[in-house]
Amino acid sequence: MFSEELREEAAALWQASFDHDFIQELVAGTLDEQGFRYYLLQDCYYLIHFSEAHGLLAAKTADEEIRASQLALQKGMEEGEIAVRERYFKWLGITKEEYQKTVVAPSAYEYVNHLYRQLATGTVGTSLAALLPCYWLYLEIGQRFSQVASPNPLYQDWINTYDSPEFAESTRQQISLLNQLSELADEDERLAMKEAFLISSQYELAFWEMSYTRETWQFEALN
Template identity: 40%
Template sequence: MTLFTDELKVMTAKSWEKSMTHPFVVELAEGTLPEEAFKRYLVQDMYYLNHYSKIHALAAVQAEETAVTHMLLKQAQETIAAEMLMHTEHARLLGMSTTIQTDIRPLPTAYGYTSHLYRVAMAGSLGQTIAGLLPCYWLYADIGSYYRDSKPVNPLYASWLENYGSELFQKETQVQIDLLNRLAELSSEAEKEKMRDAFKRAKEYELAFWEMAYAGEQWPSEK
């Protein structure tokens, strides 16, 4: 039997391939990514992760099972907190401001992505919310696994890959995959279609996030 998440992966195959082979990712793994691009990514991902943890909290409220509520809160408190700690350390090593987290002004893609997740969480179901959250986990886990043997000279890029290729992050990702499959089994076709839409849009934003960081992005009035 084909799992719901397998269907989602096939549905977004083109976007997935472009994300895995985007110049931002390839050059990071090679160690040749310009630091300005990484800094831009770092700042916007801090903004994203701050809201990503809040979406987990909203999902925890949506959950009817106490075990699922606890799991989602644990993910927000531990997994995402660890990512934020890593980003903060990277920012320090890059000589960026210690007040960076309070000074962040989101770029259009980061703002749009988090807005999408809030919309799904506030107007949809737990299944839709988890579907929206999953591409971030899954894509980063795939990148960490695929580029595990890469040895970029830049220690920041090496630690980034090590974090997402770690056994812990791979396990946390599988927990989310398993949860979405379980929720899909209990859902109507109409509900699953909404879950597909939430996943697909989030996956497109993941690809756009790389482009935002690599090529640079501005609000229209600032160009």
């Protein structure tokens, strides 16, 4: 299946995510909480736009199944994922004012722009392919590490979020839709879908590095 082909193509990038110091230290409970705090602030920005991207994808397609699924996922993101981040903000004492003053890091900014570019200039298939790694990679992180039991309860709670039947079903649904669209696509579009998927996979890896190093812009105005 096309999704299996994409997963194989992305294998090295995804393994680098699993092996990244951010993930390994998070699982071990040794990750500096300031790094995780930075991740949450940047991820909140990303998730707001990720949710919006589902609504834009729904508006982009004439397929009723895809439209309904993306609107449902958008609603779920708003009620679930972002709500979870708000809970973690409270856990770490992150205030609304702190979030509002947070400068969006280069990698988070670029990843979101990649999603919007696909929605603006790509097809329904390339747009969905760009969204899929965020689901699928996080599901695999949850499945790989939920039983390891991080000694930091905050980190274990975060890992468990991505090893739930509900999240697995959302991911399965997106994979199924991707496979359906690939069957209708010509070779050029399938190549574009693969490229969109791999670019998102690389940005997922960049997100860990961004959070681990607390990436900043290389000019003073925003830092």
